[in-house]
Amino acid sequence: MTAPVDTSDPKQLGADTDGTQFMTFHDLAYDAGKTVFQRKAQPVGQGREGELLEVAMGPQHPSTHGVFRMDVVLDGETVVKLKPVFGYLHRNHEKIAENTSYLGSMPYTDRLDYFCSLTNNWAYALSVEKLAGLQVPERAEYIRLITAELTRVLNHTCLAGFLLQDMGALGTPLMYAFREREKILDLIESLTGARMMCNYMRFGGCRCDLPAGWLDEAKKVVAEYPKFLDEFDALLSGNEILMARTQGVGKLSAELAISAGITGPMLRASGVDYDLRKVDNYGLYSRYPFRVPLGSHGDVYDRYMIRMLEMRESLKILEPALKDIPEGPVVDPKAKLRGFRPKPGEAYGRIESPKGELGFYLISDGSPNPYRYRVRPPSLINLTILEDMCLGQTVADAIVTLGSVDIVLGEVDR
Amino acid sequence: METLEQTKARAEAAVPGAQLSVVKNDSPSAQHSLLVDVEHAYAVAKFLRDDPQLRLDYCSNVTGVDFLDAELSEKVKVKKVVDGVEKEVEEVKKTKRAGYLEAVYHLYSMSLKHGPVILRQRTPGRADLVKVTSLTPLWRSCEFQEREVFDLYGVLFDGHPDLRRILMWDGFKDYPMRKDYVEPDDYEYEPTPHDEVLEKAKAHQAAQEVKA
Numbered sequence: 001m002t003a004p005v006d007t008s009d010p011k012q013l014g015a016d017t018d019g020t021q022f023m024t025f026h027d028l029a030y031d032a033g034k035t036v037f038q039r040k041a042q043p044v045g046q047g048r049e050g051e052l053l054e055v056a057m058g059p060q061h062p063s064t065h066g067v068f069r070m071d072v073v074l075d076g077e078t079v080v081k082l083k084p085v086f087g088y089l090h091r092n093h094e095k096i097a098e099n100t101s102y103l104g105s106m107p108y109t110d111r112l113d114y115f116c117s118l119t120n121n122w123a124y125a126l127s128v129e130k131l132a133g134l135q136v137p138e139r140a141e142y143i144r145l146i147t148a149e150l151t152r153v154l155n156h157t158c159l160a161g162f163l164l165q166d167m168g169a170l171g172t173p174l175m176y177a178f179r180e181r182e183k184i185l186d187l188i189e190s191l192t193g194a195r196m197m198c199n200y201m202r203f204g205g206c207r208c209d210l211p212a213g214w215l216d217e218a219k220k221v222v223a224e225y226p227k228f229l230d231e232f233d234a235l236l237s238g239n240e241i242l243m244a245r246t247q248g249v250g251k252l253s254a255e256l257a258i259s260a261g262i263t264g265p266m267l268r269a270s271g272v273d274y275d276l277r278k279v280d281n282y283g284l285y286s287r288y289p290f291r292v293p294l295g296s297h298g299d300v301y302d303r304y305m306i307r308m309l310e311m312r313e314s315l316k317i318l319e320p321a322l323k324d325i326p327e328g329p330v331v332d333p334k335a336k337l338r339g340f341r342p343k344p345g346e347a348y349g350r351i352e353s354p355k356g357e358l359g360f361y362l363i364s365d366g367s368p369n370p371y372r373y374r375v376r377p378p379s380l381i382n383l384t385i386l387e388d389m390c391l392g393q394t395v396a397d398a399i400v401t402l403g404s405v406d407i408v409l410g411e412v413d414r
Numbered sequence: 415m416e417t418l419e420q421t422k423a424r425a426e427a428a429v430p431g432a433q434l435s436v437v438k439n440d441s442p443s444a445q446h447s448l449l450v451d452v453e454h455a456y457a458v459a460k461f462l463r464d465d466p467q468l469r470l471d472y473c474s475n476v477t478g479v480d481f482l483d484a485e486l487s488e489k490v491k492v493k494k495v496v497d498g499v500e501k502e503v504e505e506v507k508k509t510k511r512a513g514y515l516e517a518v519y520h521l522y523s524m525s526l527k528h529g530p531v532i533l534r535q536r537t538p539g540r541a542d543l544v545k546v547t548s549l550t551p552l553w554r555s556c557e558f559q560e561r562e563v564f565d566l567y568g569v570l571f572d573g574h575p576d577l578r579r580i581l582m583w584d585g586f587k588d589y590p591m592r593k594d595y596v597e598p599d600d601y602e603y604e605p606t607p608h609d610e611v612l613e614k615a616k617a618h619q620a621a622q623e624v625k626a
Contacts, residue, residue, distance in 0.1 A: 086580055086581055087580065087581040087582060087583065090581040090582070092566075092581075092590055092591070094566075094591060095590060095591055095595075130441075130442070130443040131441050131442070131443055132441075132442065133441070133442025133443075256554070258471050258472055258524050259471070259553055259554045259555065260553075260554040260555050260557075261472060261473055261474060261553065261554070261555025262555075272524060274472075274524045274527070279527050342441065343440065343441055344440065344441070345439050345440050345441020345442075345443065346439055346441060346443070346445065347441055347443035347445060348443075348445060348475065348520055348530060348532075349443075350474070357474060359474065359475055359520075361475055361477055361518070361520070363479060364441065371479075372477075372479050374475070374477040376474065376475040376477075376520075380558060381555055381558065381559065383558070384554060384555060384557055384558050385554065413581060414581075
C-alpha cells in the first residue's frame with residue numbers, strides 16, 4: 001500500500017532527547033513524504049458571499065468530548081472562523097482549593113482530568129513537596145512512576161479509541177480500547193480502592209502500600225499489553241481510511257506550537273523535542289532508558305502515531321520498574337498530614353501528564369490553606385491554536401482535529 | 415543557566431529605564447522572581463525571549479495573585495532616653511500597604527531546556543488602576559491565560575487582542591478569584607434551617623413579610 005520507512009533518512013525518524021538515538025515510526029508502513037490521498041484546496045467564498053452559516057457546535061455535541069462549544073462560521077462545508085467557548089463545567093476549583101487545607105484539595109485534583117487522576121495527584125504532591133521541601137521514600141517514588149506510566153498507557157489507549165470514534169469508526173476500536181483500559185483500571189482499583197477518583201498520593205509519599213500480589217498482576221498486564229498494541233496497530237495504523245482522514249489534517253508548525261505553549265504528544269508530533277520526563281528529570285525517570293517519539297508533519301496522523309509509540313515506551317519503563325521496586329516505607333515518616341503549614345513562599349511544580357505539562361503554582365502565607373493555588377491545565381492551553389488548525393478545513397476534519405488535541409473538560413473549565 | 419541577578423543586570427542594560435527588582439522566595443523551592451514595571455514589561459519580556467543566552471521561547475504559566483490592603487508590622491530598634499539613660503528599645507513600626515494585583519509569568523526555554531524565569535507585573539491598585547501590559551503578542555500561550563486572569567481577577571491587559579471573559583459568562587459582574595469577593599446570596603427555601611442558613615433565611619423571611 002505504502003512504501004516502508006527509510007530508516008537511513010533522519011527526517012523520517014524521531015530524535016531522542018540527547019540527539020544520539022533515533023527511532024522509527026514503528027515497523028508499520030508510514031509514508032512520511034506524501035499523503036496517501038491528495039486533497040483539493042477548497043476555494044473559500046467564491047461567488048457565494050453572504051451565504052456564511054453560523055453553527056454552534058456543542059455544548060451538547062457528541063464529538064466535543066464533553067460540554068465544550070465551538071462557534072463555527074461555515075462557508076459551505078469549509079470552516080471560515082472558529083471560536084471556542086468555555087466555562088460550562090467551571091466550578092472555580094482554584095477558589096475552592098484556596099478555602100481548604102492543602103491535603104483537602106488532593107481528592108479534588110482527581111476531578112480535573114478524570115481519566116488520569118493519578119498524574120494529577122502526582123503533580124499536586126510534587127508542587128507541595130517543592131514548597132515545603134519534603135523528601136519521598138524510594139518505594140513511593142517507584143509506585144508513583146509505575147502508576148503514572150500505567151495512567152499514560154490508559155489515557156493514550158482511550159484517546160486512540162475516541163479519535164477513531166470521531167472519524168466514524170463507531171464502536172469497535174473504542175470497545176477494544178476500553179477492554180484494555182478495564183485491565184489497568186482493575187489494577188488501580190485494587191491499589192487505591194477507586195477506579196477513577198483515586199486520591200492516592202500524599203505529600204511525601206503515597207497513601208497506602210501495594211496489596212499482596214499486586215506486582216504480579218501488574219507484570220501480567222504489562223507483559224500482555226504489547227500484544228494488544230500489535231492488534232490495534234494491525235487494525236488501525238495502516239488503515240487506508242484512517243490515513244485518508246488524518247494525514248495532512250490539522251497541521252501545526254513547530255514554531256507556532258512553541259509560541260502557543262503546546263505541550264505533550266501534540267507538541268512532539270510537530271517535531272519539538274520537549275518531554276518533561278527528560279527535561280526536568282523528576283521522579284525516577286533518569287533510571288530507565290526510554291525514547292521520545294517525534295513527528296515530522298504535525299498533523300492528526302502524527303499525533304495518533306506518537307501516542308501509539310509512547311505507549312510502547314511507557315511499557316519499556318514499566319517492565320524493569322516492576323522488577324526493581326524495593327521494600328520500604330511508602331510515606332516519609334517525618335511528613336505531617338494534619339496541621340500541615342508550609343513556610344511562606346511559593347513554588348511551581350510540573351510533570352509530564354498524558355495530556356501535556358500539568359503544573360501547580362502555590363503560594364503559602366504560613367497558614368493551613370494555600371494563599372494562591374493555580375492549576376496550569378494542558379488541555380485548555382492546547383486549545384489556544386484550535387482555530388489556526390481548523391481554518392480552511394471541512395467541519396468533519398475540524399472534529400478530527402479537536403479529537404486529536406485530547407481534551408478533558410474537567411480540566412479545561414476547572 | 416545564569417543567576418537571576420545576572421539576568422536582571424543584563425535586562426537593565428538592554429532596556430534603558432526599566433525598573434527591575436528581584437522578589438525573594440524563602441521556601442525550599444527557591445524560585446525567585448523578577449518584578450518589572452508595567453511600562454517596560456513588554457521590552458523586558460522581548461529581551462528575555464530573544465536573548466541568545468536565555469531564549470525563553472515558551473511561556474508556560476500565566477496567573478494572577480490578589481494582595482489585599484494590609485498593615486505590615488516591623489520591629490525597629492530605636493534609641494530612646496528612659497529615666498535619663500539612653501537605651502535601645504524595640505518598637506513595632508506599622509506601615510500600611512495598599513493592595514495590588516499581580517500577573518505572574520513562568521518562562522521556560524524549549525530550545526535550551528532551562529528555566530523557569532518568573533516575571534511579575536504589579537498593578538498600582540486594586541480598584542481602578544488595574545492595567546498591566548499584555549505579553550500575548552510575544553507568546554501566543556498567554557492568550558487564554560491572560561483572558562482567564564482578566565476574568566477571575568479583573569486585571570486589564572493592555573495590548574491583548576481579544577480580552578473577554580473566558581470561564582464566567584459575559585454578563586457576570588464581579589471577579590470571583592479576588593480575596594474580597596462575596597458570593598451572591600443564592601437563597602433557597604429549606605424546611606429546617608439552622609446555623610448560617612437560619613441567619614440567611616431570617617433576612618429573606620423579613621423581606622417577605624415586608625412585601626406582604
